[in-house]
Amino acid sequence: MKRRKWTPEQKALIVLEGLRGRTIGELCNEHGISQAQYYQWRDRFLGNAHRVFETATVDKRTQRLESENAKLKGLVGELTLELKKRTVGRETARLLRQSRRPKRRSSGPYSLTQG
Template sequence: MRRKWDARTKARIVLEGLTKGGISELCRTHDLRPGQYYKWRGQFMENCHLIFEKQPGPPTESELAVENEKLKRLVGELTLELNNGKNIR
């Protein structure tokens, strides 16, 4: 039967392998195939840099104010275009 490994457990096992070595013993301890460990390690190494990238968070008040002003200008321009189109007819 296949087991489902959660992300935290996978990361902990990979980090243990990277720091302590002894992959064969590690895999025996966790009843894990070495090929599966190396697959997880590859995924880990491929994506570990993402933790240091800025995570998108809620916009700041100043960013919202700037966006609000842009939207107000756009609404005004569109209103003028709409009104000018009605006056031509």
Template sequence: MKRKWDARTKARIVLQGLMGGCVNEICRCHELRPGLYYKWRNHFLENCHIVFEEQPRPPSQSDLAVENEKLKRLVGELTLELNNGGSHR
């Protein structure tokens, strides 16, 4: 039966090897094939820059309130335009 490894455990195991641990010993300790360790290591190294990328922040309540007011104003202006345009026909 295949074992499921969570992301934190994979990262911890890969870091043990990157910090100078003997890969064969690490794999033996965790009952892991060296090929799988190297696959994880490569994936880790290819994606580690993501940690330093800025994450988009969710809009705050005040941001949403400002946006809501802008939209209400726009709907009002468009409604007036439609009403005024319809009465001139």
């Protein structure tokens, strides 16, 4: 028998045909698969069927987490900007204070004033 790759959609359609009442032998002959292969697909299909109903809750949860993540990123951005403003403001104020101060004269051995 020639090996063939089946897409998940094709597998689901074949399994659904069998579940609708078509004889398994006839179905397998038409598609060129063994009955054992059909039953493996069917068992996997039915074993994961509950996940179809879980997608709504997963989507809501994912959506809530994404919105919370965006909100937190916004807060981090705002706080970072505020911190940078404060840092720049402090540095600017320090530089302004230094530029306004008169320079001190040294009273070392070479100073012109006698002390």
